[in-house]
Each structure stands twice: as C-alpha cells, then as structure tokens.
Amino acid sequence: MTGQSPPAGPADRNAPVSLSETAHAKINLTLHVTGKRPDGYHILDSLAVFASAADTLSYIPSGSPLSLELTGPFGQTLATEACDDNLVIRAARLLAEGRTVEQTGRVILEKNLPVASGIGGGSADAAATLRLLDRVWGLNTPADRLHTIATRLGADVPVCLAQKPARMGGIGEQLSPAPTLPDCGMILINCGEAVSTPAVFRARVNTFSPAASFPASWPDAKTMATDLARLTNDLEAPACEICPAIRTVLTTIASLPDCRLSRMSGSGATCFGLFDSPDAARTAAQALSSNPTAATWWIQAGPLASRSLTDVTQKN
Numbered sequence: 001m002t003g004q005s006p007p008a009g010p011a012d013r014n015a016p017v018s019l020s021e022t023a024h025a026k027i028n029l030t031l032h033v034t035g036k037r038p039d040g041y042h043i044l045d046s047l048a049v050f051a052s053a054a055d056t057l058s059y060i061p062s063g064s065p066l067s068l069e070l071t072g073p074f075g076q077t078l079a080t081e082a083c084d085d086n087l088v089i090r091a092a093r094l095l096a097e098g099r100t101v102e103q104t105g106r107v108i109l110e111k112n113l114p115v116a117s118g119i120g121g122g123s124a125d126a127a128a129t130l131r132l133l134d135r136v137w138g139l140n141t142p143a144d145r146l147h148t149i150a151t152r153l154g155a156d157v158p159v160c161l162a163q164k165p166a167r168m169g170g171i172g173e174q175l176s177p178a179p180t181l182p183d184c185g186m187i188l189i190n191c192g193e194a195v196s197t198p199a200v201f202r203a204r205v206n207t208f209s210p211a212a213s214f215p216a217s218w219p220d221a222k223t224m225a226t227d228l229a230r231l232t233n234d235l236e237a238p239a240c241e242i243c244p245a246i247r248t249v250l251t252t253i254a255s256l257p258d259c260r261l262s263r264m265s266g267s268g269a270t271c272f273g274l275f276d277s278p279d280a281a282r283t284a285a286q287a288l289s290s291n292p293t294a295a296t297w298w299i300q301a302g303p304l305a306s307r308s309l310t311d312v313t314q315k316n
C-alpha cells in the first residue's frame, strides 16, 4: 500500500466517532517582530503555548445543510457577524473543497474565549473544525494538506492543529519545535476590550527585534521565566497605547503572589502570568476576588500544557 492514499472513511466503521473537539487558547510567551514582507505582513518569531481555557465544538448529525450555532459566554459577540464569515464555516468549506462530502449537520460552537483578544480563539476554532469534520466526514486528510488548508485560513491556524508548544516563524505558519517546557501554571486576564490586530501592527514603532534564542529545555518555571523576561512581546507597547487598561492588567498580574512573569499575548488585550504550578496560578486568581477593579475581568487559571492537547489518537 506504500504511496497510495488511505481509503476515505473511518478505519473501523463500527468505532464510535467523537463528535466534539476542544479549541484551546494560544498564548504567545514571546513575540518578536523581526521584519516586514513586501505585502505589509510582519515577520514574527514567537514561542506559542496552549492554556487549559478553551472553546468547544460539537457536531450533531442532521440532513440539513451545514449550520453553526453559537452558545457560551462570548457566543453573542459573534452573533452579529455573518455566519459564512465565521472561521468555523470557512474551515468546513475549505476542508470539503474538491472532496465528495455532504455538507450537512449542526456545528455548535461554545464560545468561552473572549473575541479579538490575542489568544487566537478564532484560529483555534478553525483548527478544531478541521480536526472534527475530517473525522466526522471520514476524509483522512493527510497532515500536509491539513496544514495547507490551515494556512489559507490564517497564519495562526497551523499551530492550533496540534495545540502543542511551538516556535512560530514567517507570519506564523512556519512551525518548529519549542524547548521542552516544565510543568507550570498560568493565569489569563482580559479586561474586556476587544483590540484590533491590524491597528496594533499599524501602531508599532517601525523597528525590528532579532529572533530569540532558547535552550533545548527549561528545568523549572523559575528558570524559564528568567529567560523569557529577557525577551519581549513587541506588540505590547503599541497595544497599551490603544488600550491603556492592558497596563493595569499587567501590573495587577505582576503583583500577584508568586508570579514569575507577566506579559501580553499576541496583539492583546489578554495578558498572562506564569507560576510554578497550576495550583499557584489558581491561588493567585482567588486573590483577585477581593480586587474591585478585577470584578469585570475575564480570569482563568490552570496548567500551561507542555504536550499536545490534540487527541493523540489523531495523526496531527
């Protein structure tokens, strides 16, 4: 069978097909803008990891044309946008392109991640849709084709396929291995203001940073945080100009007990804090319950995944 495509359809037609996927928040521990392409896109060097916070995608079979239903705390934020513009539907259409697929069924997106917040929720949803519908439709799409489809959906989508720590290059689509990460904890805080990615790129000072250099592994969160503190998120300063509340969030995180590092993710406004363990991050989050400024903030605490969060039984 060498060199032949696998037959379409699940390997074992009697095996139950999981009808849900989790789409985890992508966190840029570092983000250096290293250059600019002729088309205006910025070239990045970023260490991306995944948090426990996630959207959920579920599929309910039906004979009706493929549809999207939005639920969850941030579902309403997306409800005003055209369904066909949602990355879930765009991902489904691209996956089906050139294949014999009946595009039917209901996709339910439980939107738990704040929208336009620097944690790639839309990209994570797109990648989760590719994994989910590839399985449901029994397509067995080869990994390189899935990567190509993901890149067409957005530069952040490929890293969200495997949901594992990775170094992102190019505009995000070039993936290489991350250092081996220690077990550690992370708090995520979003002040509630959506921040426009193009606006942040436009607002940045026109200088470039060198690519980061990393060790092969970090033994613990303290060592990792010390190394990361020497690096930057180059979008943090311009994002703070656009959304000053980010500064308040960053100083609040930095002042939490046992916080090792506080920084913004992506183009903002979500910021993260690193801790020695998930429990330390949860304890720090509890400390915020008596802070009135934090009353309206979206706050999540838990582990930083050192391995892939995508089901290991899948090929990606």
Ligand SMILES: C[C@@](CO)(OP(=O)(O)O)[C@H](O)COP(=O)(O)OP(=O)(O)OC[C@H]1O[C@@H](n2ccc(N)nc2=O)[C@H](O)[C@@H]1O
Residues within 6 Å of the ligand: 028, 031, 040, 041, 042, 043, 044, 046, 117, 118, 119, 120, 121, 123, 154, 155, 156, 171, 172, 197, 198, 201, 265, 266, 267, 268
């Ligand atoms: C900044 C990052 C870091 O991971 O994360 P988020 O803040 O989105 O989570 C990503 O590079 C976001 O990539 P992506 O999500 O694909 O960006 P898009 O919204 O498609 O880009 C919107 C606009 O931002 C500018 N843009 C985006 C990416 C890039 N590398 N250079 C750019 O100059 C372009 O003007 C583009 O038209």
Ligand SMILES: Nc1ncnc2c1ncn2[C@@H]1O[C@H](COP(=O)(O)OP(=O)(O)O)[C@@H](O)[C@H]1O
Residues within 6 Å of the ligand: 078, 081, 085, 086, 087, 088, 114, 115, 116, 117, 118, 119, 120, 121, 122, 123, 125, 126, 197, 266, 267, 268
């Ligand atoms: N499923 C989705 N979830 C979030 N945003 C989506 C989705 N589909 C399309 N979008 C569009 O993508 C934009 C960026 O969303 P998002 O991925 O949440 O940003 P970020 O990468 O900054 O966290 C939103 O403003 C929205 O218009």
